Amino acid sequence: xxxxxxxxxxxxxxxxxxxxxxxxxxxxxxxxxxxxxxxxxxxxxxxxxxxxxxxxxxxxxxxxxxxxxxxxxxxxxxxxxxxxxxxxxxxxxxxxxxxxxxxxxxxxxxxxxxxxxxxxxxxxxxxxxxxxxxxxxxxxxxxxxxxxxxxxxxxxxxxxxxxxxxxxxxxxxxxxxxxxxxxxxxxxxxxxxxxxxxxxxxxxxxxxxxxxxxxxxxxxxxxxxxxxxxxxxxxxxxxxxxxxxxxxxxxxx
Numbered sequence: 001x002x003x004x005x006x007x008x009x010x011x012x013x014x015x016x017x018x019x020x021x022x023x024x025x026x027x028x029x030x031x032x033x034x035x036x037x038x039x040x041x042x043x044x045x046x047x048x049x050x051x052x053x054x055x056x057x058x059x060x061x062x063x064x065x066x067x068x069x070x071x072x073x074x075x076x077x078x079x080x081x082x083x084x085x086x087x088x089x090x091x092x093x094x095x096x097x098x099x100x101x102x103x104x105x106x107x108x109x110x111x112x113x114x115x116x117x118x119x120x121x122x123x124x125x126x127x128x129x130x131x132x133x134x135x136x137x138x139x140x141x142x143x144x145x146x147x148x149x150x151x152x153x154x155x156x157x158x159x160x161x162x163x164x165x166x167x168x169x170x171x172x173x174x175x176x177x178x179x180x181x182x183x184x185x186x187x188x189x190x191x192x193x194x195x196x197x198x199x200x201x202x203x204x205x206x207x208x209x210x211x212x213x214x215x216x217x218x219x220x221x222x223x224x225x226x227x228x229x230x231x232x233x234x235x236x237x238x239x240x241x242x243x244x245x246x247x248x249x250x251x252x253x
Contacts (some may be wrong), residue, residue: 018236040065042065042070042245045071049200050200052245053200057138060230062089063085064189071232073141073195073196075144076191076194079136079137079140079142079146080114082087082142082150083122085202086122086150086153089202089206090127090198090217090233095121096120099116100117102116102117103120104116104136105134106119106123106130106138107134110135125153126153126158129151142193143193144193146193146238147171147193147201148189151178152173152175155205156211160211165253178198180205184197184200206228206229207228208228210225210228211228
């Protein structure tokens with residue numbers, strides 16, 4: 001009888017431990033599932049074409065919403081904000097931070113401007129130009145022409161584009177050729193660019209192959225495009241972005 005009681009107690013203890021382990025396993029699975037799919041939704045872009053571009057760019061720390069969980073896709077961006085975005089997209093954030101407070105070479109951008117480092121590095125890399133009076137007008141709205149120009153330059157197309165045609169038509173034509181404007185609604189290229197359209201433009205840019213020198217021949221250098229800007233400048237994020245898009249495709253309406 002004592003032997004049976006002992007076996008019963010051991011069995012009960014085993015079942016109790018088993019239940020605890022099963023419950024913990026279920027909790028871990030639920031937590032894993034929740035972590036995988038949990039992200040802060042931006043209320044004003046739900047069910048719109050902006051969702052995947054915005055959430056992907058947020059994962060890349062290129063664009064984000066506001067503290068009240070809105071994105072405000074119809075709001076505009078300044079030229080300085082656009083420069084910050086393209087510099088970060090090109091992977092030059094550390095360099096821009098180091099140059100913060102440095103002379104920018106523009107008469108209207110002093111060392112204390114919040115974007116001085118970004119503007120300085122963008123100028124050094126040839127992404128942006130000065131006006132005839134050496135100004136940049138950092139706090140003016142960025143136009144679609146400006147945004148398209150900056151984006152094509154970080155893709156490496158500046159010298160090819162400027163070797164033929166007239167600005168801004170040559171830049172617009174190249175953007176159309178590369179399908180960078182797919183999904184954008186633009187009335188006039190001189191209009192102020194909206195956050196929503198810039199998000200779509202930038203996401204198209206991140207998925208476009210960069211133009212670069214890929215070899216040398218007896219006749220000179222050979223240029224071409226092999227990898228996208230995302231693969232070239234954010235290789236550690238490629239898998240995360242692919243998983244995010246897959247998850248978004250499943251859970252977004």
